[in-house]
Amino acid sequence: MTDQATPAPTDSEQRLGDIFEHCNNLRLGPMPSIDSLPEGYTGTFGHFPVYFPEEIVHAAGLIPVSVLGGGNKLELKHADAHMGSFICSICRSTTELGLNGSLDGLSGFVTHPICDAAKHLAGIWSRNFPDKLGQILYLPQNPNTPGSVRYTSAEYQRLRSDVEKKIGRSITDEAIWRSIRIYNRNRALLRELYALRCDEPWKVSTSELYLLMRARTRMPAEHHNTLLEEALGLLRARKRAAQDKPRVVFVGGFCEQPPLEMLEALDDTCYVVDDDLLIGLRWITSDVPETGDPVWALAESFIERSAASPVQHDERKTKAGYLMQMIESSRADAAVVTAAKFCEPGLDEQVTWSKHLDKVGVQHLVLEFEEKMTSFEQMSMQLETFAESLLFSIA
Numbered sequence: 001m002t003d004q005a006t007p008a009p010t011d012s013e014q015r016l017g018d019i020f021e022h023c024n025n026l027r028l029g030p031m032p033s034i035d036s037l038p039e040g041y042t043g044t045f046g047h048f049p050v051y052f053p054e055e056i057v058h059a060a061g062l063i064p065v066s067v068l069g070g071g072n073k074l075e076l077k078h079a080d081a082h083m084g085s086f087i088c089s090i091c092r093s094t095t096e097l098g099l100n101g102s103l104d105g106l107s108g109f110v111t112h113p114i115c116d117a118a119k120h121l122a123g124i125w126s127r128n129f130p131d132k133l134g135q136i137l138y139l140p141q142n143p144n145t146p147g148s149v150r151y152t153s154a155e156y157q158r159l160r161s162d163v164e165k166k167i168g169r170s171i172t173d174e175a176i177w178r179s180i181r182i183y184n185r186n187r188a189l190l191r192e193l194y195a196l197r198c199d200e201p202w203k204v205s206t207s208e209l210y211l212l213m214r215a216r217t218r219m220p221a222e223h224h225n226t227l228l229e230e231a232l233g234l235l236r237a238r239k240r241a242a243q244d245k246p247r248v249v250f251v252g253g254f255c256e257q258p259p260l261e262m263l264e265a266l267d268d269t270c271y272v273v274d275d276d277l278l279i280g281l282r283w284i285t286s287d288v289p290e291t292g293d294p295v296w297a298l299a300e301s302f303i304e305r306s307a308a309s310p311v312q313h314d315e316r317k318t319k320a321g322y323l324m325q326m327i328e329s330s331r332a333d334a335a336v337v338t339a340a341k342f343c344e345p346g347l348d349e350q351v352t353w354s355k356h357l358d359k360v361g362v363q364h365l366v367l368e369f370e371e372k373m374t375s376f377e378q379m380s381m382q383l384e385t386f387a388e389s390l391l392f393s394i395a
Protein backbone atom coordinates (compact mmCIF):
# COMPACT_ATOMS: atom_id res chain seq x y z
CA MET A 1 0.00 0.00 0.00
CA THR A 2 1.33 3.48 -0.83
CA ASP A 3 2.04 5.83 2.06
CA GLN A 4 -0.46 8.72 1.80
CA ALA A 5 2.27 11.30 2.48
CA THR A 6 4.48 9.97 -0.31
CA PRO A 7 3.32 10.47 -3.88
CA ALA A 8 3.30 7.25 -5.90
CA PRO A 9 6.21 7.09 -8.35
CA THR A 10 5.28 7.90 -11.90
CA ASP A 11 5.70 5.20 -14.53
CA SER A 12 8.85 6.87 -15.79
CA GLU A 13 10.30 7.20 -12.28
CA GLN A 14 9.45 3.56 -11.67
CA ARG A 15 11.20 2.59 -14.90
CA LEU A 16 14.27 4.64 -13.97
CA GLY A 17 14.32 2.94 -10.58
CA ASP A 18 14.27 -0.45 -12.33
CA ILE A 19 17.13 0.58 -14.60
CA PHE A 20 19.26 1.77 -11.67
CA GLU A 21 18.50 -1.44 -9.76
CA HIS A 22 19.52 -3.52 -12.77
CA CYS A 23 22.79 -1.56 -13.07
CA ASN A 24 23.48 -1.95 -9.36
CA ASN A 25 22.85 -5.70 -9.55
CA LEU A 26 25.38 -5.87 -12.38
CA ARG A 27 27.86 -3.95 -10.21
CA LEU A 28 27.42 -6.33 -7.28
CA GLY A 29 26.94 -9.54 -9.24
CA PRO A 30 29.41 -11.99 -10.74
CA MET A 31 31.05 -11.70 -14.14
CA PRO A 32 28.77 -12.79 -17.01
CA SER A 33 28.93 -16.59 -17.19
CA ILE A 34 29.49 -18.46 -20.46
CA ASP A 35 25.93 -19.79 -20.53
CA SER A 36 24.45 -16.30 -20.06
CA LEU A 37 26.27 -14.61 -22.94
CA PRO A 38 24.14 -12.79 -25.51
CA GLU A 39 23.99 -14.09 -29.04
CA GLY A 40 27.13 -13.42 -31.05
CA TYR A 41 29.49 -13.60 -28.05
CA THR A 42 31.69 -16.54 -27.14
CA GLY A 43 33.38 -15.28 -24.00
CA THR A 44 34.51 -12.41 -21.79
CA PHE A 45 37.86 -10.65 -21.63
CA GLY A 46 38.99 -8.83 -18.49
CA HIS A 47 40.99 -5.66 -18.27
CA PHE A 48 42.23 -3.54 -15.43
CA PRO A 49 41.75 0.24 -15.29
CA VAL A 50 42.47 2.82 -16.50
CA TYR A 51 42.10 2.60 -20.31
CA PHE A 52 41.81 -0.44 -22.57
CA PRO A 53 41.01 -0.46 -26.33
CA GLU A 54 37.84 -2.52 -25.88
CA GLU A 55 36.95 -2.37 -29.58
CA ILE A 56 39.66 -4.95 -30.39
CA VAL A 57 38.26 -7.70 -28.15
CA HIS A 58 34.65 -6.68 -28.81
CA ALA A 59 35.38 -7.28 -32.51
CA ALA A 60 36.57 -10.77 -31.56
CA GLY A 61 33.12 -11.65 -30.17
CA LEU A 62 34.29 -11.32 -26.56
CA ILE A 63 32.61 -8.99 -24.06
CA PRO A 64 35.25 -6.68 -22.58
CA VAL A 65 34.71 -6.54 -18.81
CA SER A 66 36.51 -4.12 -16.52
CA VAL A 67 37.92 -5.82 -13.47
CA LEU A 68 37.29 -3.13 -10.88
CA GLY A 69 38.22 -4.84 -7.64
CA GLY A 70 35.94 -6.36 -5.04
CA GLY A 71 34.20 -3.32 -3.53
CA ASN A 72 33.32 -3.38 0.15
CA LYS A 73 31.63 -6.77 0.21
CA LEU A 74 34.60 -9.02 -0.56
CA GLU A 75 36.56 -10.73 2.21
CA LEU A 76 40.24 -11.23 1.41
CA LYS A 77 41.29 -14.81 2.19
CA HIS A 78 44.08 -15.58 -0.27
CA ALA A 79 45.43 -12.32 -1.73
CA ASP A 80 47.44 -11.27 1.32
CA ALA A 81 49.75 -14.25 0.75
CA HIS A 82 50.61 -12.79 -2.69
CA MET A 83 50.76 -9.05 -2.01
CA GLY A 84 51.91 -6.72 0.74
CA SER A 85 49.33 -4.99 2.91
CA PHE A 86 50.68 -1.63 1.74
CA ILE A 87 49.36 -2.25 -1.81
CA CYS A 88 46.15 -0.47 -2.82
CA SER A 89 42.85 -2.28 -2.28
CA ILE A 90 41.90 -2.70 -5.95
CA CYS A 91 45.07 -4.69 -6.68
CA ARG A 92 44.63 -6.93 -3.67
CA SER A 93 40.91 -7.54 -4.23
CA THR A 94 41.47 -8.20 -7.96
CA THR A 95 44.04 -10.84 -6.99
CA GLU A 96 41.53 -12.30 -4.52
CA LEU A 97 38.87 -12.49 -7.24
CA GLY A 98 41.33 -14.38 -9.45
CA LEU A 99 42.34 -16.76 -6.68
CA ASN A 100 38.80 -17.46 -5.40
CA GLY A 101 37.61 -18.43 -8.89
CA SER A 102 35.37 -15.39 -9.55
CA LEU A 103 37.26 -14.63 -12.76
CA ASP A 104 37.54 -18.22 -14.01
CA GLY A 105 35.34 -17.55 -17.04
CA LEU A 106 37.56 -14.81 -18.48
CA SER A 107 39.43 -15.69 -21.67
CA GLY A 108 42.19 -13.31 -20.67
CA PHE A 109 43.21 -10.48 -18.41
CA VAL A 110 45.21 -7.44 -19.41
CA THR A 111 46.69 -4.87 -17.13
CA HIS A 112 48.84 -1.82 -17.83
CA PRO A 113 52.01 -0.40 -16.28
CA ILE A 114 50.11 2.51 -14.73
CA CYS A 115 51.98 1.97 -11.46
CA ASP A 116 54.21 -0.68 -9.87
CA ALA A 117 51.27 -2.45 -8.24
CA ALA A 118 49.24 -2.82 -11.45
CA LYS A 119 52.32 -3.84 -13.42
CA HIS A 120 52.88 -6.84 -11.15
CA LEU A 121 49.26 -8.01 -11.38
CA ALA A 122 49.86 -9.49 -14.83
CA GLY A 123 52.82 -11.52 -13.49
CA ILE A 124 50.78 -12.84 -10.58
CA TRP A 125 47.98 -13.67 -13.01
CA SER A 126 50.19 -15.53 -15.50
CA ARG A 127 51.93 -17.49 -12.77
CA ASN A 128 48.71 -18.57 -11.09
CA PHE A 129 46.51 -19.00 -14.17
CA PRO A 130 48.86 -20.21 -16.93
CA ASP A 131 45.98 -21.39 -19.15
CA LYS A 132 44.66 -17.84 -19.48
CA LEU A 133 46.00 -15.00 -21.56
CA GLY A 134 47.46 -12.72 -18.88
CA GLN A 135 49.63 -9.87 -20.03
CA ILE A 136 50.58 -6.22 -19.88
CA LEU A 137 49.48 -3.80 -22.58
CA TYR A 138 52.26 -1.23 -22.67
CA LEU A 139 50.39 1.99 -23.33
CA PRO A 140 52.84 4.88 -23.75
CA GLN A 141 53.23 6.89 -20.59
CA ASN A 142 54.84 9.66 -22.60
CA PRO A 143 52.57 10.37 -25.57
CA ASN A 144 54.54 13.43 -26.66
CA THR A 145 57.09 11.72 -28.88
CA PRO A 146 56.62 11.59 -32.68
CA GLY A 147 56.54 7.78 -32.66
CA SER A 148 53.86 7.41 -29.98
CA VAL A 149 50.97 6.64 -32.37
CA ARG A 150 53.07 4.11 -34.31
CA TYR A 151 54.19 2.51 -31.05
CA THR A 152 50.62 2.34 -29.65
CA SER A 153 49.32 0.91 -32.90
CA ALA A 154 52.00 -1.83 -32.79
CA GLU A 155 51.01 -2.68 -29.20
CA TYR A 156 47.33 -2.91 -30.25
CA GLN A 157 48.30 -5.18 -33.18
CA ARG A 158 50.22 -7.39 -30.75
CA LEU A 159 47.14 -7.61 -28.53
CA ARG A 160 44.98 -8.38 -31.57
CA SER A 161 47.27 -11.18 -32.65
CA ASP A 162 47.47 -12.67 -29.11
CA VAL A 163 43.67 -12.66 -28.83
CA GLU A 164 43.39 -14.24 -32.30
CA LYS A 165 45.72 -17.05 -31.20
CA LYS A 166 43.74 -17.52 -28.01
CA ILE A 167 40.32 -17.77 -29.70
CA GLY A 168 41.52 -19.53 -32.84
CA ARG A 169 40.04 -17.13 -35.39
CA SER A 170 41.04 -13.84 -36.91
CA ILE A 171 39.71 -10.42 -35.97
CA THR A 172 38.93 -8.71 -39.25
CA ASP A 173 39.24 -5.00 -40.00
CA GLU A 174 35.52 -4.96 -40.81
CA ALA A 175 34.69 -6.32 -37.36
CA ILE A 176 36.88 -3.66 -35.71
CA TRP A 177 35.18 -0.92 -37.77
CA ARG A 178 31.77 -2.18 -36.62
CA SER A 179 32.95 -2.09 -33.00
CA ILE A 180 34.39 1.41 -33.43
CA ARG A 181 31.01 2.63 -34.71
CA ILE A 182 29.24 1.06 -31.70
CA TYR A 183 31.73 2.58 -29.28
CA ASN A 184 31.58 5.98 -30.97
CA ARG A 185 27.84 5.93 -30.29
CA ASN A 186 28.50 4.86 -26.70
CA ARG A 187 30.98 7.67 -26.11
CA ALA A 188 28.53 10.19 -27.57
CA LEU A 189 25.78 8.96 -25.23
CA LEU A 190 28.10 9.19 -22.22
CA ARG A 191 29.00 12.75 -23.24
CA GLU A 192 25.26 13.52 -23.38
CA LEU A 193 24.80 12.05 -19.90
CA TYR A 194 27.65 14.17 -18.52
CA ALA A 195 26.32 17.30 -20.26
CA LEU A 196 22.86 16.72 -18.77
CA ARG A 197 24.28 16.38 -15.27
CA CYS A 198 26.41 19.51 -15.73
CA ASP A 199 23.47 21.60 -17.00
CA GLU A 200 20.73 20.20 -14.75
CA PRO A 201 22.44 18.24 -11.96
CA TRP A 202 19.16 17.87 -10.05
CA LYS A 203 17.92 15.55 -12.81
CA VAL A 204 20.63 12.91 -12.39
CA SER A 205 22.73 12.37 -9.30
CA THR A 206 26.34 11.26 -9.47
CA SER A 207 25.58 7.86 -7.93
CA GLU A 208 22.90 7.32 -10.61
CA LEU A 209 25.22 8.47 -13.39
CA TYR A 210 27.93 6.18 -12.05
CA LEU A 211 25.64 3.14 -12.00
CA LEU A 212 24.49 3.83 -15.54
CA MET A 213 28.05 4.21 -16.78
CA ARG A 214 29.42 1.25 -14.86
CA ALA A 215 26.86 -1.08 -16.45
CA ARG A 216 29.02 -0.95 -19.59
CA THR A 217 31.68 -2.94 -17.75
CA ARG A 218 29.36 -5.99 -17.73
CA MET A 219 27.53 -5.93 -21.09
CA PRO A 220 28.24 -5.48 -24.80
CA ALA A 221 28.51 -1.80 -25.73
CA GLU A 222 25.57 -2.01 -28.16
CA HIS A 223 23.32 -3.20 -25.30
CA HIS A 224 24.65 -0.39 -23.16
CA ASN A 225 23.76 2.05 -25.93
CA THR A 226 20.13 0.87 -25.78
CA LEU A 227 20.11 1.22 -21.99
CA LEU A 228 21.62 4.73 -22.12
CA GLU A 229 19.23 5.89 -24.84
CA GLU A 230 16.23 4.92 -22.74
CA ALA A 231 17.67 6.30 -19.49
CA LEU A 232 18.63 9.62 -21.08
CA GLY A 233 15.11 10.13 -22.42
CA LEU A 234 13.62 9.47 -18.98
CA LEU A 235 16.16 11.63 -17.17
CA ARG A 236 15.66 14.60 -19.47
CA ALA A 237 11.91 14.47 -18.83
CA ARG A 238 12.36 14.07 -15.06
CA LYS A 239 10.49 16.68 -13.00
CA ARG A 240 12.73 17.65 -10.13
CA ALA A 241 13.33 21.03 -8.51
CA ALA A 242 16.87 22.36 -8.19
CA GLN A 243 18.19 22.48 -4.62
CA ASP A 244 20.52 24.89 -2.93
CA LYS A 245 23.75 22.91 -3.27
CA PRO A 246 27.25 23.97 -4.35
CA ARG A 247 28.60 22.80 -7.71
CA VAL A 248 31.81 20.80 -7.33
CA VAL A 249 34.10 18.64 -9.43
CA PHE A 250 35.20 15.30 -8.00
CA VAL A 251 38.63 13.91 -8.87
CA GLY A 252 40.65 10.88 -7.76
CA GLY A 253 38.28 8.06 -8.79
CA PHE A 254 40.15 7.14 -11.97
CA CYS A 255 41.29 3.61 -10.94
CA GLU A 256 40.21 2.21 -7.57
CA GLN A 257 36.47 2.75 -7.31
CA PRO A 258 35.05 4.96 -4.57
CA PRO A 259 32.29 3.06 -2.72
CA LEU A 260 28.78 3.90 -3.93
CA GLU A 261 27.93 5.11 -0.41
CA MET A 262 30.65 7.74 -0.75
CA LEU A 263 29.10 9.02 -3.98
CA GLU A 264 25.70 9.06 -2.27
CA ALA A 265 27.17 11.15 0.57
CA LEU A 266 28.46 13.57 -2.07
CA ASP A 267 25.02 13.69 -3.69
CA ASP A 268 23.43 14.53 -0.34
CA THR A 269 25.46 17.71 0.00
CA CYS A 270 26.76 18.85 -3.40
CA TYR A 271 26.01 18.80 -7.09
CA VAL A 272 28.96 17.06 -8.71
CA VAL A 273 29.14 18.61 -12.17
CA ASP A 274 32.23 16.84 -13.51
CA ASP A 275 34.43 13.97 -12.37
CA ASP A 276 37.05 11.44 -13.41
CA LEU A 277 35.07 8.34 -12.42
CA LEU A 278 35.65 5.42 -14.80
CA ILE A 279 37.61 7.82 -16.97
CA GLY A 280 38.89 4.91 -19.07
CA LEU A 281 35.39 4.37 -20.48
CA ARG A 282 35.40 8.02 -21.57
CA TRP A 283 39.09 8.25 -22.41
CA ILE A 284 38.53 9.03 -26.06
CA THR A 285 36.76 12.38 -26.04
CA SER A 286 35.32 12.51 -29.56
CA ASP A 287 34.56 10.08 -32.37
CA VAL A 288 37.34 7.77 -33.54
CA PRO A 289 37.68 8.68 -37.25
CA GLU A 290 36.11 5.98 -39.40
CA THR A 291 38.76 6.09 -42.14
CA GLY A 292 42.11 4.43 -42.84
CA ASP A 293 43.32 1.53 -40.73
CA PRO A 294 41.04 0.82 -37.73
CA VAL A 295 43.83 -0.08 -35.31
CA TRP A 296 45.77 3.03 -36.28
CA ALA A 297 42.58 5.10 -35.81
CA LEU A 298 42.21 3.73 -32.27
CA ALA A 299 45.88 4.35 -31.46
CA GLU A 300 45.79 7.86 -32.89
CA SER A 301 42.66 8.62 -30.88
CA PHE A 302 44.32 7.39 -27.69
CA ILE A 303 47.08 9.95 -28.23
CA GLU A 304 45.30 12.85 -29.90
CA ARG A 305 41.74 12.97 -28.60
CA SER A 306 41.90 11.77 -25.06
CA ALA A 307 41.12 12.67 -21.47
CA ALA A 308 43.68 12.99 -18.67
CA SER A 309 44.49 11.04 -15.55
CA PRO A 310 47.27 10.83 -12.97
CA VAL A 311 48.66 7.71 -14.68
CA GLN A 312 49.54 9.39 -17.94
CA HIS A 313 52.22 12.03 -18.36
CA ASP A 314 51.19 14.19 -21.26
CA GLU A 315 52.84 17.61 -21.46
CA ARG A 316 49.72 18.96 -23.14
CA LYS A 317 47.64 18.19 -20.04
CA THR A 318 49.39 19.49 -16.95
CA LYS A 319 48.14 18.16 -13.62
CA ALA A 320 46.83 21.53 -12.48
CA GLY A 321 45.79 22.47 -16.00
CA TYR A 322 43.27 19.72 -16.63
CA LEU A 323 41.68 20.11 -13.19
CA MET A 324 41.28 23.87 -13.75
CA GLN A 325 39.79 23.15 -17.15
CA MET A 326 37.25 20.79 -15.53
CA ILE A 327 36.37 23.41 -12.93
CA GLU A 328 35.99 26.20 -15.50
CA SER A 329 34.10 24.26 -18.17
CA SER A 330 31.64 22.81 -15.63
CA ARG A 331 31.18 26.17 -13.87
CA ALA A 332 32.05 24.52 -10.54
CA ASP A 333 32.39 26.49 -7.32
CA ALA A 334 34.92 24.13 -5.76
CA ALA A 335 36.62 20.73 -5.94
CA VAL A 336 36.60 17.52 -3.93
CA VAL A 337 40.10 16.17 -4.36
CA THR A 338 40.39 12.53 -3.39
CA ALA A 339 42.88 9.68 -3.67
CA ALA A 340 42.64 5.99 -2.97
CA LYS A 341 44.65 4.81 0.04
CA PHE A 342 48.15 3.64 -0.99
CA CYS A 343 47.64 4.90 -4.56
CA GLU A 344 50.97 6.48 -5.43
CA PRO A 345 49.90 8.24 -8.68
CA GLY A 346 46.68 9.44 -7.05
CA LEU A 347 48.36 10.77 -3.91
CA ASP A 348 51.05 12.53 -5.98
CA GLU A 349 48.37 14.25 -8.01
CA GLN A 350 46.36 15.13 -4.92
CA VAL A 351 49.28 17.12 -3.51
CA THR A 352 49.80 18.98 -6.80
CA TRP A 353 46.09 19.70 -7.16
CA SER A 354 45.70 20.88 -3.59
CA LYS A 355 48.73 23.19 -3.75
CA HIS A 356 47.53 24.69 -7.00
CA LEU A 357 43.97 25.23 -5.77
CA ASP A 358 45.37 26.96 -2.66
CA LYS A 359 47.45 29.20 -4.92
CA VAL A 360 44.59 30.24 -7.17
CA GLY A 361 42.06 30.50 -4.33
CA VAL A 362 39.68 27.68 -5.33
CA GLN A 363 38.06 26.08 -2.30
CA HIS A 364 38.54 22.34 -2.05
CA LEU A 365 38.14 19.39 0.26
CA VAL A 366 40.83 16.70 0.44
CA LEU A 367 39.55 13.17 1.11
CA GLU A 368 41.09 9.71 1.09
CA PHE A 369 39.00 6.62 0.36
CA GLU A 370 39.33 2.87 0.03
CA GLU A 371 37.04 0.57 -1.94
CA LYS A 372 36.55 -1.58 1.16
CA MET A 373 35.36 1.32 3.36
CA THR A 374 32.11 0.60 5.16
CA SER A 375 31.74 3.58 7.47
CA PHE A 376 30.87 6.95 5.95
CA GLU A 377 29.68 9.02 8.91
CA GLN A 378 32.86 11.01 9.29
CA MET A 379 33.13 11.63 5.55
CA SER A 380 29.49 12.73 5.41
CA MET A 381 30.13 15.24 8.19
CA GLN A 382 33.20 16.60 6.39
CA LEU A 383 31.19 16.97 3.19
CA GLU A 384 28.32 18.65 4.99
CA THR A 385 30.61 21.18 6.67
CA PHE A 386 32.39 21.82 3.36
CA ALA A 387 29.12 22.34 1.48
CA GLU A 388 27.75 24.69 4.14
CA SER A 389 30.90 26.81 4.12
CA LEU A 390 30.78 26.92 0.33
CA LEU A 391 27.15 28.01 0.28
CA PHE A 392 27.98 30.70 2.80
CA SER A 393 30.96 32.00 0.79
CA ILE A 394 29.23 32.00 -2.61
CA ALA A 395 25.91 33.43 -1.35
Ligand code: SF4
Nearest residue numbers: 088115255256343344
Ligand atom coordinates in the same frame (compact mmCIF):
# COMPACT_ATOMS: atom_id res chain seq x y z
S1 SF4 B 1 44.64 2.58 -7.41
FE1 SF4 B 1 46.56 3.66 -7.84
S2 SF4 B 1 48.16 2.34 -7.00
FE2 SF4 B 1 46.32 1.09 -7.23
S3 SF4 B 1 46.49 0.15 -9.24
FE3 SF4 B 1 45.33 2.03 -9.50
S4 SF4 B 1 46.86 3.58 -10.05
FE4 SF4 B 1 47.96 1.83 -9.18
